[in-house]
Amino acid sequence: MFDLQSYLKEKKGLVEKSLDESLPMGKPEKIYESMRYSLLAGGKRLRPILCLATCELMGGNDEMAIPSACALEMIHTMSLIHDDLPAMDNDDYRRGKLTNHKVYGEDIAILAGDGLLTYAFEYVARETKGVPPENVLEVIKILTRAVGAQGLVGGQVMDLECEGKTDVTAEMLSFIHIHKTGALLEACVTSGAVLAGANQEDLNRLSIYAKNIGLAFQIIDDILDVTATSEELGKTAGKDVSADKATYPKLWGLEESKVKADELIEGAIAQLTIYGEKAQPLKALAEYIVNRKN
DSSP states (O other), X not given: OOOHHHHHHHHHHHHHHHHHHHSOOOSSHHHHHHXXXXXXXXXXXXXXXXXXXXXXXXXXXXXXXXXXXHHHHHHHHHHHHHHTSTTTTXXXXXXXXXXXXXXXXXXXXXXXXXXXXXXXXXXXXXXXXXXXXXXXXXXXXXXXXXXXXXXXXXHHHHHXXXXXXXXXXXXXXHHHHXXXXXXXXXXXXXXXXXXXXXXXXXXXXXXXXXXXHHHHHHHHHHHHHHHSOHHHHTSOTTHHXXXXXXXXXXXXXXXXXXXXXXXXXXXXXXXXXXXXXXGHHXXXXXXXXXXXXX
């Protein structure tokens, strides 16, 4: 019987240790402090764990995948630092702590995000061992696509443009979240597979899995913003409503949103059937996404 809690604890421990080692202090100290403050602030570490799990499924190991897993968390952390800025979502708390700009100021927070984003690519290129160079290059391409205008940045722009609008359609909302949240989650899965040398058929299957869990993740996020407390979330609850954001509960209602998330997770898990017992970690992670409380 697969024990997800033990698996998450083990992998999270590896990720936390690796992240701490990945970014030692340097000069000027303030920028390194700021980068480390947000990078080591805890969280579920779901993205790096997805990378490790997929690499393992495709016959690789943690050692091959850990630099990319850390890089993914650096990129994710950058997106959170920038997302919380007054010009964006204007939030005071993240992962139960004051947001980066509340501690270090907006100027340093912006630069800390920039520093983490650029360092992520250097880290993959420099630290990945035991992987053919062309596969490392492919991972760097996957990460850059996920974070640029055709991924996270594009989704964020559309998200900002849709605030306060009453005519946001399901297609527009889907575009936002496939890019803003889904692209990076998909990159976690596909980069793990590429590191292990997965073939195109496997990559196609795992991309569908990742797209589904990415959208389900965002639907659950939208639901939790309405139903959970700030203490449970580790960030300000009810922000979507107060900012008049386009969300799934606003479009479909809470019940229908939950049904859609469940359907997406079912579709994701169906892609793993061919791998049998070996896919237990990815199957359990998909179920965890839809049942999480924060």
